[in-house]
Amino acid sequence: MVPAQELHVGFGTNKPPYVFEGEPRGLEYDLVSRAAHNVGFEVTAHYAPMERLHLMLRRGEIDAITTTNYGSGVEAHYSQVYIHYHNVAVALASRGYRIETIADLSRHSISTFQRARLLMGPEFERMALNNPRYREEAQQINRNRLLYSGRIDVVVGDERIIRYFDRLVADQVDITQPLTWYEIFPPTPYRVGFRLDTQRQRFDEGLRQLRESGEYERIIERYQER
Numbered sequence: 457m458v459p460a461q462e463l464h465v466g467f468g469t470n471k472p473p474y475v476f477e478g479e480p481r482g483l484e485y486d487l488v489s490r491a492a493h494n495v496g497f498e499v500t501a502h503y504a505p506m507e508r509l510h511l512m513l514r515r516g517e518i519d520a521i522t523t524t525n526y527g528s529g530v531e532a533h534y535s536q537v538y539i540h541y542h543n544v545a546v547a548l549a550s551r552g553y554r555i556e557t558i559a560d561l562s563r564h565s566i567s568t569f570q571r572a573r574l575l576m577g578p579e580f581e582r583m584a585l586n587n588p589r590y591r592e593e594a595q596q597i598n599r600n601r602l603l604y605s606g607r608i609d610v611v612v613g614d615e616r617i618i619r620y621f622d623r624l625v626a627d628q629v630d631i632t633q634p635l636t637w638y639e640i641f642p643p644t645p646y647r648v649g650f651r652l653d654t655q656r657q658r659f660d661e662g663l664r665q666l667r668e669s670g671e672y673e674r675i676i677e678r679y680q681e682r
Contacts, residue, residue, distance in 0.1 A: 548634070567611050
């Protein structure tokens with residue numbers, strides 16, 4: 457039996473239910489590790505802010521990085537889409553904001569995740585570059601604290617992640633405050649970026665096998681209610 461080849465993959469910092477930092481689990485972790493396993497890789501996970509992970513990839517310190525795409529600004533060999541995030545804008549309902557387009561965000565202070573300005577399309581990037589009150593968080597849990605404490609107008613991020621972090625900040629801020637969710641973004645497709653195209657090709661084959669076997673959907677279902 458041929459031993460599995462180690463694959464060093466960057467997963468970002470804690471963003472449950474997609475990635476549980478320091479633990480071999482999470483929707484995104486499971487999809488990537490199982491697809492890699494199908495073609496003889498054993499994933500070794502690296503957890504760091506996305507900006508640092510992109511630097512590590514450029515330096516050759518890791519083999520691949522997750523939750524990225526062609527807009528990342530980093531030269532890499534990109535896999536097929538392995539997951540979609542469903543990003544939303546959210547604000548305290550008491551603020552009464554009217555947000556119908558991405559351009560409307562320019563009137564508000566914004567807190568979002570690292571590299572959102574590059575990953576969420578050109579319209580969002582224009583808004584970010586022209587909004588002096590736009591900020592990106594290395595630790596996504598900070599967005600929930602800023603939102604409920606009223607220190608930021610609008611949070612932008614994946615709804616699953618925002619809702620998950622509510623339970624972790626409940627002893628710090630009042631999460632019973634009603635929220636308004638603004639669904640102004642299309643789903644964001646994410647790929648794995650590899651240093652080597654040979655690794656990318658193998659991963660894509662593993663991902664194909666994962667989908668065809670039905671295991672892909674089983675992993676998705678496992679995290680639906682978490």
